[in-house]
Amino acid sequence: MKRLSGTREKIFDVAIDMFSRHGYNGVSVRKIAYGAGIKESSIYNHFRNKEDILNHIFDCFQEGMQAQKPDQKELEYEIEFMAPREIFRLLFIKYVKNRTSRIDKMALIILMEQYINQKARNFVKEFMLKEPADYYEAILRTMAAKGKIRDDTDLRIAAEELNYGFMGIILDLLVAVQEGGDHTVVIQKLSDHVDFVFERLEKQG
Amino acid sequence: MKRLSGTREKIFDVAIDMFSRHGYNGVSVRKIAYGAGIKESSIYNHFRNKEDILNHIFDCFQEGMQAQKPDQKELEYEIEFMAPREIFRLLFIKYVKNRTSRIDKMALIILMEQYINQKARNFVKEFMLKEPADYYEAILRTMAAKGKIRDDTDLRIAAEELNYGFMGIILDLLVAVQEGGDHTVVIQKLSDHVDFVFERLEKQG
DNA sequence: GTCTATAGCTAGATAGAC
DNA sequence: GTCTATCTAGCTATAGAC
Numbered sequence: 001m002k003r004l005s006g007t008r009e010k011i012f013d014v015a016i017d018m019f020s021r022h023g024y025n026g027v028s029v030r031k032i033a034y035g036a037g038i039k040e041s042s043i044y045n046h047f048r049n050k051e052d053i054l055n056h057i058f059d060c061f062q063e064g065m066q067a068q069k070p071d072q073k074e075l076e077y078e079i080e081f082m083a084p085r086e087i088f089r090l091l092f093i094k095y096v097k098n099r100t101s102r103i104d105k106m107a108l109i110i111l112m113e114q115y116i117n118q119k120a121r122n123f124v125k126e127f128m129l130k131e132p133a134d135y136y137e138a139i140l141r142t143m144a145a146k147g148k149i150r151d152d153t154d155l156r157i158a159a160e161e162l163n164y165g166f167m168g169i170i171l172d173l174l175v176a177v178q179e180g181g182d183h184t185v186v187i188q189k190l191s192d193h194v195d196f197v198f199e200r201l202e203k204q205g
Numbered sequence: 206m207k208r209l210s211g212t213r214e215k216i217f218d219v220a221i222d223m224f225s226r227h228g229y230n231g232v233s234v235r236k237i238a239y240g241a242g243i244k245e246s247s248i249y250n251h252f253r254n255k256e257d258i259l260n261h262i263f264d265c266f267q268e269g270m271q272a273q274k275p276d277q278k279e280l281e282y283e284i285e286f287m288a289p290r291e292i293f294r295l296l297f298i299k300y301v302k303n304r305t306s307r308i309d310k311m312a313l314i315i316l317m318e319q320y321i322n323q324k325a326r327n328f329v330k331e332f333m334l335k336e337p338a339d340y341y342e343a344i345l346r347t348m349a350a351k352g353k354i355r356d357d358t359d360l361r362i363a364a365e366e367l368n369y370g371f372m373g374i375i376l377d378l379l380v381a382v383q384e385g386g387d388h389t390v391v392i393q394k395l396s397d398h399v400d401f402v403f404e405r406l407e408k409q410g
Numbered sequence: 411g412t413c414t415a416t417a418g419c420t421a422g423a424t425a426g427a428c
Numbered sequence: 429g430t431c432t433a434t435c436t437a438g439c440t441a442t443a444g445a446c
Contacts, residue, residue: 007411023321025230028439038412044441045411108320115317115383116228129377153404157397161370164398168369172334178320192362193369199358200405212429233421243430246424250429255422413446421438428431 020105085198225310290403
């Protein structure tokens with residue numbers, strides 16, 4: 001993460017918080033500045049303009065996504081010795097536990113902006129739809145190659161099914177957290193989701 | 206549907222179109238007026254204020270959702286004589302085919318506003334999450350009672366699985382349509398989704 | 411890097427003539 | 429029901445003193 005001066009970081013934090021609650025167009029530079037305890041014009045010593053803040057959010061979110069990619073070595077070990085459904089349960093629950101309030105807020109901003117802003121839309125497509133599904137598909141293929149799951153299934157579709165449910169549950173979580181709730185229910189939901197899919201994928205008998 | 210004067214309808218149409226592309230906060234009353242071919246102040250002869258337009262969108266969306274509820278008698282007939290998976294395939298494809306550009310745009314507006322506007326959020330929860338899942342669950346229970354699907358499954362979870370995939374695919378569709386695409390791919394995706402779930406639910410052998 | 415001051419514009423909304 | 433005119437408030441952004 002690029003080093004930020006105290007003020008710049010403060011502005012950024014306040015902006016993320018306000019954007020996530022009122023949308024990018026619902027927050028003025030003025031309000032961000034006052035929220036950060038400085039005058040409006042001082043913002044421009046830290047960000048070129050309002051859009052520059054949004055772009056920084058995109059960059060920061062991307063870094064966050066890259067950073068929390070699961071360890072590949074660890075995963076291979078898991079595939080060898082754990083039940084298939086346990087691996088995905090762990091994967092999903094790890095995501096939920098490793099979330100920070102910052103990542104939640106950035107995700108919300110990007111989800112809101114996706115229909116307006118091309119860059120946001122690309123982020124959703126890449127980091128919330130394609131990349132996760134690709135990743136799940138790769139894991140499933142490894143599992144199938146090792147004979148851990150049935151091999152008569154379209155694993156791309158299975159990967160997308162895993163991601164549909166995961167995304168649905170995480171969206172729920174983001175809303176719940178925004179409203180002051182917690183993530184206990186979500187763990188159960190993720191577990192049920194994984195179970196449902198793997199009842200389908202695991203070998204019968 | 207309440208009768209609208211020509212101008213009011215024109216304003217409403219333009220507003221839906223602009224809100225769906227730029228968000229509620231990204232469109233001014235002025236721009237809507239000019240888009241509708243009238244002066245800004247004339248808007249206020251048709252809507253009390255900007256928010257009144259948004260509320261009318263909510264009302265109109267709700268009417269649209271109620272209106273396209275599937276026929277109950279027809280459904281019972283289908284459950285008796287069609288394969289379980291065909292019923293859901295039909296249900297989902299009917300939705301896709303019956304969509305209008307207006308409904309798509311209103312859905313997009315509500316999806317965008319859900320994190321900002323409490324009323325929008327309630328709409329999403331009620332009409333996109335809870336009500337569809339309840340409906341699917343009821344159908345599945347009827348199927349199970351008639352011995353058409355396995356009875357060793359939590360049907361609430363199955364109903365939610367059906368809805369996660371459906372919502373994910375529909376969201377994809379809304380984006381694709383906004384970008385000028387069509388819905389041919391989507392029909393296949395919905396079909397794959399239903400197949401995946403019913404491989405799990407239908408009786409073995 | 412912070413501030414004051416201000417430019418220049420756009421916003422939502424109203425008053426009142428026709 | 430439409431218009432012109434106008435109000436007030438808010439907006440992004442810059443200039444320049446400290």
